[in-house]
Each structure stands twice: as C-alpha cells, then as structure tokens.
Amino acid sequence: MLYSEIKERENRFITALKIAFPLLLLVGIFFHAFSLFSHTSTNFFLLISLIPIYVYYTVYLIYHGFQTTLIDPITKTFTRNEILLKIKKIKNSKDIVTLLHVNNLNDINERYGIANGDIILRTLMTELEVFLEEHHYKNTPIGRYSNDSFLLIFNTSLQELKHFLILFSKRIQKNGIHNIEVKLSLSFLEAQHDSDVNNIIEHLFILIEKEQPDKEMLPHVQLNAFKKSLKGVLKNDGILFKYQPSLHVKEQKKSFIEVLTRIDTKEYGVFPKQHLQHIINRMGLECALDEHIMASLLEHIKPFSYESFSLSIEISPVTLRNSKFQRYLLKLFKEKELNPHQFILEITEQKSYEEMQRFKEIIESYKEAGFKIALGNFGGNNCGFEYLKYLPIDLIKFDIEFTKKIEDVKYQKLLKSYIDLAKTLQVQTMVKFVDKESTLKLIKACEPDFIQGFCISKPKTIGELK
Template sequence: MGAAERDLVALGIAIAAIILFIATGGQVVPDVVRSMLGHGPGPDKILANALLLNIALIIFGWRRYRELTNEIAERRKAEEVARQLAETDPLTGCLNRRSMTRATTALRSEAEARDQSIAFFMIDLDNFKQINDMNGHSTGDRVLTKIAQVLRDNLPSEASLARLGGDEFAIVLPFDRGQPQQVDDHVMRLFEMIGRALEREGVSVDVTMSIGISSDQDASIRNAAVDYAQTLMHRADIAMYQAKKQGKNRYVWFEPTMENELRFRNELETGVRRGISNGEFVPFYEQQIDIETGRLVGFEMLARWNSPQLGLVKPDIFIPIAEDVGVIAELSEQLMVRAFADAQEWDPTLTLSVNISPVQLRDPWFAQKLLKLLVENNFPTHRLEIEITESCLHQDVGMVRAMIASLKNQGVRISLDDFGTGYSSLAQLRSLPFDRIKIDRSFITELGDAKASDKIVDAIISLGNGLEMPITAEGIENEQILTTLKRMGQLKGQGYLYGRPETAAQVRNRLTKAGRMAGKPGADAEAKHSDIEPVTEETRRAAEG
C-alpha cells in the first residue's frame, strides 16, 4: 500500500511532463498567438509536437494518479472489512473471543488509570438448543441478535461485549472498587431487560441466562506473570458452570473453592474413564419383596464404583459425570453383562431390574443393543425388567414408545421409575405400554408421618389398579411404612427394611442358604411353573436388527 502511494514512475512522469510543458509552452504559445494575429510564422513543428506530447503525459499521469487513489481506497476498505470480520461476530456485530482478550487488557489499563476494578461476565443462554430444535435456527438467530442488542444497549460506554460462540456471550466493564454492588445491580437489570425485550418482539420462547462473574479485586490476578484476560475469563466460566449447576437462570460470583471443585470434577471424569477401562464398576443388588407374602421375587441392580483412590462410590456421584462425558452407555452395558452372569446363577423365577439413563434412550438403536446383549449372554428376556424415569417421556415420546414396544415384543418388562416426581400425564401412562409403576421413595418414606403422602400413595396405587399396572414401592425403611403399605393393596417393595444393597457374592450366599440358587430342587420346581422362557430365535433376530 505504501509503495502504491509513492509510485515514483508516475510521479517522475508527471513532474517531467510539467517541466517540459512549461519550457516548450513558453516558446510555442507566443508563436501560435503571433501567427494567429498575422505577425509572424507558425511555431516550430518539433516544439509544437513536444508540447502536445507533454499535454498527453500530464493527462496520463493524472489518470494514473486517480486510478492509484481509487485502488488504495478499495484496498483500505477491504482491509477494514477483513479486520472487522476477524475481530467481530458476523451475526450480532459483537466482538469475538480473540478480540475480547485484547479489549479486556486495554480496558484494564484505562480502569487502573481511573482507580477502578474490572468485572468479567460469562453469559450462557439456558436450554438454547431446544429453541433451535423446536423453532428453527432462524428463530434462534433472531433471539441471539435481539439479546446482543439488549446487552449492548444496557452497557456503559466504556464496557465491551463479545459473542464467544454459540449462545455464549461475555461482558467486561469497569466499576468502583469500593462498590461491587454496582455489578449486581447491572446484572439484575440485564435479567429484567432480556425478558421484556423478547416479549416486545413477540418471540414465543422462554429464554433465561446463567451468568458467572469474576473480578480483578483478588490480588493474585494482578500479578504481572498472570495472563490477566484469560484468567478472568476462566474464572467467570467456572462461576457460570456453578450457576448452571445450581438450577440455571441466576448469576454467581467466582470463589476460589469453585476452582478446587472443578479440578476435583476433572479428576472424577478421568477416574470414570479409567475405571471403565479397568473394570472398577461393579453391580450391587437390592432385594425386591412381595409385600403380602414376604417372599423374595427379584433384585434391582445398582451401580457402584470400586475406586482405588476414593473407595466405594455411590451412583449419584459418578452417573451424572458418565452422562456428561458420554460414557454412560459403555458403563451400563459393562454392568449389565456382569449382572446377567450373576443372575444366571439364581433361581430362574427371580427377576433382574436395571435402571436405564435418559441419555441411553436418546440412542435410536438402544433396543437392538440391549437385545443383542441378552442374546450374547444367553439371558432370558422375561427375567429382565428395565426402569426408565419420567424425565425420559419429555424428550421424544415417539422414539421412547417405539423402543418400549420393541423390547416388550421380545418379552422385556418396562417399569416407570420415580413416579410422582416428574410430569407424566394419564394420557402417556395409557398410551405407553408400561408393565409396572414404581412410586418414588420420597413419598414412601413419609408414610404415617404426613397425611398428604398417604393420600398421594393411595391415589397412585388406585391409578395403577385402574390401569392394571402392578406397583412397586421404594424406600421401605421401617415396620410402620410396611404396615401402612400392606393396607393399601398388593405391592412389591424394596428398601433398607429388607437389607442394604449387596455384592454378587453376598447375594449368592443369601440364595444358597434359602435354596434359591439355580439347579436346586426347589428352584427347578418353581421354574417349571413360572412363565420364564429362554432366549428364543425370534429374540436373536430382533437383536441383530
């Protein structure tokens, strides 16, 4: 660009042409005038031609100069566009992630000169994927554009706004060091303005935000050796994750303990992956009892993590992590293979219940994979009962219905787990072919103490009777609860009153003492009168797809 502006060839031609024009013009023009007045001969032809050539060169130089000027203007315009594309988000016009780092560093210098601090907001829209899935990406883009405009309109002039990608935004703004409540006030105003703006736009979506906030008031972040902008962004991201974890639609300030928690979670993620590879996850079994007769009818498989570092870890710790990192299917299949092998040693009349994660039910091939596992391990389909939670019914009811039908056609029983804690409707209970309803333990454990719980449980049992669905009660922990349930009807129950979850070896000992192991005379006699069937050729074909 600089070379084009200093085109010496064009400049030299123009200067030389002007000098020659002056020199030749001083002789040719007077001769032309005298000749026209009839006072002398015409101009020298060579000088006249030289003058015309000078005029042509001057015109050429001028045109060349104009072309260069236009070319330079176009190049500068293209460079400006390229710079904007490199530094801004094309959809919303906000800064992007790369330029936000520079903007944060620059704003820090300005804030320090005014004796101010810096707050960094990490903003993530809650459940934005559902907006795109249900309303289309054009609606999603319109929502993002509107939210960006609202954020921009409500920012102080010295603040910066960026879209970091997807539905994630970032804000960096200065505030008085002695008044951090200014940041809280600003965040609350943003929550209020976002809701109003979408209502005015007539966008039929419910958009909420989770916001994480960090600031440079911590002395450690002012260390020159620290990457200032990246550290602020990282801490705000950790705080935003906490806001998501606490229920979304809220904001959270960063605290150092959060970083330790996140580090521990990362260690858990690594441990879960390693544990699957090393076979550290083992099945435990909880008894399921016929409440009326007190007879053992089956077991529910419960996952445990036998971690070398952490000891025996319960599923409420590692199952959400396995779901988040995408290894829940592998973990579940590994446990089921072990459980099938264990259950084959039991009395053939005993059933095996297995909990299925909502993440697994999003796989359209789940039914085929489960049937394949049954075939490969030669486990009778009628002895298996899978349990799904009510939350699964709100993801893709059509696909869930197809999976349930496919499994039931092969003899697998299906239970609706944790009934009463979700939002399943009577229409869904009637249309989806469940074999059993399991009442959530939160209702069972309060029986006798809260009349409301008694009425709720009694209503669920009546509903099950009306739909001809057997009922299982979880959380039977004392005789009072058991006595109350016996008055309510014929149920299957499980809970600590009957014993804690046991290892495969403990179950084997229990069944051996009771004469309920496979191959025992009593067990063989019961099996002849049961409806349990072996794996059939039809099941094998279904498992193969």
C-alpha cells in the same frame, strides 16, 4: 454502552484509519506526481493503477471488518470466539469465569416469538452492564457463548461475586423484563482451574446442570483429568454393583432386586452413576458405558441363581433408543444364555422424546425380546406421565418426594390415587426409600406392589445376596 461495543468502536476506528491514511497518501501522490515524476505513459499507467489497487484494499478491509466483528449482532456482547480468546489470555490466577444461563429462553421464543426473545436478551445484557457499573465493575467482558448462555470474566473474590450476581439474578426473576418472566442460573469457576478453556466451559455447564452433591465435588478436580479417569473405568472394569431387595407386598417375599451401579474412578473415589451422568453424556460415552455396565453385570450375576427374582437396572433413555445398543444387548444375552424375562430396564427423562411413536416401537421391540420397562422418579419433575400415556410400561417407581412427605394427607391421597390408576392400566408400582416403620405403615396402606428401603433390606453385595 456495553464494554464490547466500546471495543468494537475502537476496532472500527482503527479500520477507518487504515482506509483513510492510504487515501490521503494517494491524493498527495496525484497532486505532486507531475513535479516528482517525468511525464511518460509508463508513469501515468502506474499512477492510474494505484486507484484499483486502493479500491481493492478498501473493499478487503471493509469485508474483513465485517468478518472479524467483535460483537454479537443481537445482544451486542462479545462473540463466542472473542470471549474465549479473552479467557485463554487470562494470566491473573484470581480471575473468575462466570456462566449466566437463561433457563427459559426457548419458552420465551415459543410463547412471545423470536424477535421478542432477542429484545429480552438485549435488555438483559444492558441491565446487567448497568448493574455491574453500579457495583464498580466497569468494562467487564461479557460474551455470548450460545443461544441462551453468556460468559463473563471478573477479577474479584468468588464470595463477593456470587453475592452480588445472585442479587441481580433474583431481581430479574422478581421483576421480569418487559412484563416477561426471565429465569437465570449462574455458575462460577477460577480461570486457572484448567489449562484447556473448553474444559472450563464444560465444567461451568455441568455445575449448572448438576445437583448439589456434585457441585461440591467437581470444582476440586480438573475435568480433563477426571475424563481420563472415566475412560480408565471402561478399560479396567471400574464398575461396582450393590443389590437392594424389595418386598412384594401381596406375596410378602423379596422377589424384586434393584441393581445400584457405582463407578470407581480410582483417583477420585466411587460415585453413583447418576452423579456422573452429565459428564459421561458430554464425553460421548453414554452408550459405551451402558454397554460396559450390562456386560459387567451379567458377568457378576452369572454364578447366582436369580430365576425367582426380577432384576431392575437403570439405563439411559438415549442409550435405550440407540439401535446399536439394542443389537449389542440381545447378542450379549444370547451369548451368556440368559433369559431377558427377569430383567427390567428403568428409564428416567426430564423432557419427553418428540418422536413418541418411534420410541413406542423401540420399547415394544425390547418387550418382544423379553425385557420389561420401568419409569423411575414417577410423579417428580420429569415426563413420567407423558410416557405412561404413550408407552407400554410395566412398572412405575415413585419419586422420593412421596416417601418424604407421606405423613401429609394430601400426599397419601395422591399416592393412593396414582397406585389405583396404575392398577387399572395393569402397571405395577413401587415406592422406594422407606427407612422408618411409621413410613412403612403409611405406604402399605396405599397398597403398592413393591416397597424398597432400609426397612425392607439394605443394599447387599452379590455374596450377601446368595
């Protein structure tokens, strides 16, 4: 039985006592009423009125008991409110809050049905409870935070906790549950990391979503303070740019420049925009930051004559689909008297946008204004192929994996095939991160339109670019 179920039983037992004790008192009053009180109609009416009062009291307690249940009806773990309350009450600085995320729950629900998905979650929590008891972690608070996420509270060392929970995760992923594959992710954070429990939870999700460099950075800063620092970026123009030229292979000249965006947080240093994207998204600053970046970029390049170059900058696809951003961007270019034809807006998205026809219309409206559209990290773990099928794309930038593994004949053939396919679709191609002469030779043999990397040029400031 889960610790949460034990606490729920205790809670219901207390409610039962609250119902039973007044009942016994009421029965006692009725038995001794005639010896204790005079036989008047008023006293009789008062005694009878105790019955509906008690009935109302009982119904209220039962209703209140259902409304204040401690456990989730599906998994029998604590509810979100209850587990958050327990985290708020933590006083031991050594306590660790852990987030367990079921990565493929949506796939399970779609493939096997929601009822089977519920059974998987219930079984997972039961197996987790047994595993914890085997490792002498009895009565561990476990709560369901969202559909596929659970919070746990431990009083142990972080190193030991990571070790045995990763063992549990690997065991589940290896054996599955009821012959169904279950994929888990874990993140850990000290309860005293932040005074705001919402920031702790948000940070745990970021640690799961983010890549390794940010996992090393984020635990050493308070998310609340980091958010304030990011907001300061918008006020104080904390946007830095580097410009990396690329080689046009056929023309043998550097006519393509990629804009590399950095965010200067002052207190915590300078970070690539991609490293902070998840925090920015959760703060609701995605569109505002992209607007600020575009305004700052146009101001930076204003003195620079770039008519013979194409400038590529990465924009969030969510921002790109925002009609407010589109109006802002067109107005900005009109005010600055700049030509959008030299600008390429690069997008990368993990999962494809469901309303593809609407997205196509949005992309077409940008192209009508003069902008070109590029797909980043093409051929990686994203929806690049889906977008290439349905959207009017001008350029694809291949994922770094193709450059890293270009000495593998299989990757050479794949890259050459993709480039040939793109040519038939009249889509230009770019291979990035080419840092060695041997790699450059193999890449050139695949005949992409553009090559970028330290072999071609290192990132430059606007002054160096001039």
